[in-house]
Amino acid sequence: MADIFYQTIRSLSEKLGKREITSREITEAYLGRIEKHDRDINSFITVGREIALKNAEEADKRIAAGEKGPLLGVPLAIKDLINIEGVVTTCASKILENFRSPYSAFVIKQLEQAGAVFLGKTNMDEFAMGSSNETSHFGVCKNPWDLKAVPGGSSGGSAAAVAAGFCPGSLGSDTGGSIRQPAALCGIVGLKPTYGRVSRFGLVAFASSLDQIGPMSHTVEDSATILQAIAGFDPMDSTSVNLPVPDYSESLNKGVKGMVIGIPKEYLIEGTDAEALAAVKGAASRLESEGARIEEISLPHTEYAIPVYYVIAPAEASSNLSRYDGVKYGYRSKNGENLAEMYINSRTEGFGTEVKRRIMVGTYALSSGYYDAYYIKAQKVRTLITEDFTKAFGKCDIILTPTTPSPAFNIGEKTSDPLEMYLSDIFTVSANLAGIPGITIPAGFSSKNGRPLGVQMLANHWGEPALFTAASAYEKLRDPSISAKTPTL
Amino acid sequence: MAVQESVPQMTMAKLTGDEVRKVATLANLRFDDAELEKMTGTLAQILGHIDMLKKLDTGNVPPTSHALQSENVFRADEHTNNFKTELTLDNAPAKDRNYFSVPRIIE
Numbered sequence: 001m002a003d004i005f006y007q008t009i010r011s012l013s014e015k016l017g018k019r020e021i022t023s024r025e026i027t028e029a030y031l032g033r034i035e036k037h038d039r040d041i042n043s044f045i046t047v048g049r050e051i052a053l054k055n056a057e058e059a060d061k062r063i064a065a066g067e068k069g070p071l072l073g074v075p076l077a078i079k080d081l082i083n084i085e086g087v088v089t090t091c092a093s094k095i096l097e098n099f100r101s102p103y104s105a106f107v108i109k110q111l112e113q114a115g116a117v118f119l120g121k122t123n124m125d126e127f128a129m130g131s132s133n134e135t136s137h138f139g140v141c142k143n144p145w146d147l148k149a150v151p152g153g154s155s156g157g158s159a160a161a162v163a164a165g166f167c168p169g170s171l172g173s174d175t176g177g178s179i180r181q182p183a184a185l186c187g188i189v190g191l192k193p194t195y196g197r198v199s200r201f202g203l204v205a206f207a208s209s210l211d212q213i214g215p216m217s218h219t220v221e222d223s224a225t226i227l228q229a230i231a232g233f234d235p236m237d238s239t240s241v242n243l244p245v246p247d248y249s250e251s252l253n254k255g256v257k258g259m260v261i262g263i264p265k266e267y268l269i270e271g272t273d274a275e276a277l278a279a280v281k282g283a284a285s286r287l288e289s290e291g292a293r294i295e296e297i298s299l300p301h302t303e304y305a306i307p308v309y310y311v312i313a314p315a316e317a318s319s320n321l322s323r324y325d326g327v328k329y330g331y332r333s334k335n336g337e338n339l340a341e342m343y344i345n346s347r348t349e350g351f352g353t354e355v356k357r358r359i360m361v362g363t364y365a366l367s368s369g370y371y372d373a374y375y376i377k378a379q380k381v382r383t384l385i386t387e388d389f390t391k392a393f394g395k396c397d398i399i400l401t402p403t404t405p406s407p408a409f410n411i412g413e414k415t416s417d418p419l420e421m422y423l424s425d426i427f428t429v430s431a432n433l434a435g436i437p438g439i440t441i442p443a444g445f446s447s448k449n450g451r452p453l454g455v456q457m458l459a460n461h462w463g464e465p466a467l468f469t470a471a472s473a474y475e476k477l478r479d480p481s482i483s484a485k486t487p488t489l
Numbered sequence: 490m491a492v493q494e495s496v497p498q499m500t501m502a503k504l505t506g507d508e509v510r511k512v513a514t515l516a517n518l519r520f521d522d523a524e525l526e527k528m529t530g531t532l533a534q535i536l537g538h539i540d541m542l543k544k545l546d547t548g549n550v551p552p553t554s555h556a557l558q559s560e561n562v563f564r565a566d567e568h569t570n571n572f573k574t575e576l577t578l579d580n581a582p583a584k585d586r587n588y589f590s591v592p593r594i595i596e
Contacts, residue, residue: 100580239557344518419531
């Protein structure tokens with residue numbers, strides 16, 4: 001059974017279809033591995049053994065009845081800010097420690113229909129605010145490749161769980177890089193879809209104009225399979241876009257001949273790890289050898305993306321998180337004589353430091369006298385960043401960049417300097433501001449510390465098919481030893 | 490000619506503990522003196538970084554609130570919520586019969 005742990009969704013699905021193995025057997029095996037090794041990794045906040053086995057038995061019945069499907073009977077892990085009815089959704093915060101979801105998110109209903117099995121809820125930065133998983137109320141999650149290293153964040157648990165062989169795929173959410181950055185640092189594939197492609201109904205809101213749910217997996221094909229299941233219009237999310245969902249499997253393995261790949265000169269900046277840059281150049285030359293054309297492009301407002309993001313995301317967060325006041329759900333302080341005191345004490349005792357910091361930045365940026373200078377100013381620069389991409393995609397189909405400026409950093413290395421931590425998202429935040437899709441693909445390992453490196457590909461709005469084409473091409477062209485390597489637990 | 494935007498003269502050197510305390514009040518948060526001092530320092534550092542946006546002339550640039558053009562979404566004003574009251578109250582920190590219970594508001 002040990003040989004199933006690093007199999008792809010595709011391969012598990014084939015074994016299930018041929019009745020070589022049951023979903024219950026696969027699920028039991030993963031649960032066993034989680035039980036044995038997650039003490040060291042801490043990738044799960046909640047392991048839902050009973051629900052998982054119930055899902056698995058249901059899937060086995062459907063398979064026995066002749067049903068087929070790429071996710072039928074396949075176990076997945078879900079980031080702990082996506083609601084599953086009857087299961088605790090903590091957002092890795094004390095304030096939601098005991099919150100039991102009264103309904104399931106749209107993506108969960110879609111995955112249930114597809115027959116997926118939910119193994120549990122994964123660790124993350126509190127309210128998805130962080131790039132290292134260190135702000136979790138439930139303790140830091142560790143990088144399976146090196147337990148001294150962070151897994152990245154905020155979807156650190158979802159990335160680490162896949163990398164550790166606890167599940168073949170997971171869901172994360174990406175507000176400024178929270179799927180792509182941890183996926184890169186853990187050596188897996190992570191996709192942030194176009195804003196509006198996947199419903200946010202049942203996703204706990206951080207920054208509503210930026211948040212998007214997406215898949216994390218071993219391969220590009222598996223990424224497409226999960227996206228296929230969760231994408232689509234949902235009237236319950238007013239920003240969900242009613243466009244037909246293409247058959248993403250058709251875009252895989254099409255080859256990159258004639259495709260134009262842009263490399264933004266502003267991303268090849270000083271301070272970026274030399275091997276991260278070499279990975280981009282290596283990917284470019286391999287794609288070029290298969291008939292893609294490489295162009296240097298310019299995204300002149302790149303340096304403003306972090307400051308814009310750290311106005312807009314905290315501003316939206318300060319508004320979204322005002323609902324946590326201890327009245328209807330969540331943590332309520334026992335201190336306080338009156339209602340106003342109860343609000344303040346519940347929030348002060350319930351939120352962690354980073355969440356408070358972002359609420360403070362956001363409240364400041366939205367406060368009277370500063371609204372124009374910070375919030376409106378940031379929204380205007382957001383327009384300039386979006387226009388940069390519009391112009392760039394007039395010249396190229398795909399933009400190729402490093403996913404992160406460096407491989408995973410050490411636990412504790414950046415916690416004392418929030419700004420330094422924020423800058424680790426420098427290559428990922430722009431895609432959220434512009435609403436475009438982005439994918440990260442494993443591209444090698446640091447020669448210094450053996451930690452994974454990723455390359456990122458960005459496409460224009462609704463350009464997921466182009467991303468899958470280019471990413472699956474690169475996946476085949478890269479050094480085959482990259483996908484053969486697994487961490488030792 | 491670009492419209493001159495009003496930019497308050499707020500730079501990192503000028504952020505005071507009193508201002509941070511005022512923002513904390515707006516955010517329904519409380520910090521003790523040591524926390525306040527630390528928060529003032531990090532906020533000044535973060536706002537100092539954000540201040541680089543001032544370098545850009547954005548007089549004629551429209552603001553973006555959503556990456557994709559979004560339209561108002563309407564639906565019929567009909568009851569669609571099937572939640573049972575008990576289910577909603579399951580997460581209540583304190584309840585009394587079918588109500589959320591909170592500390593006394595009226596003396």
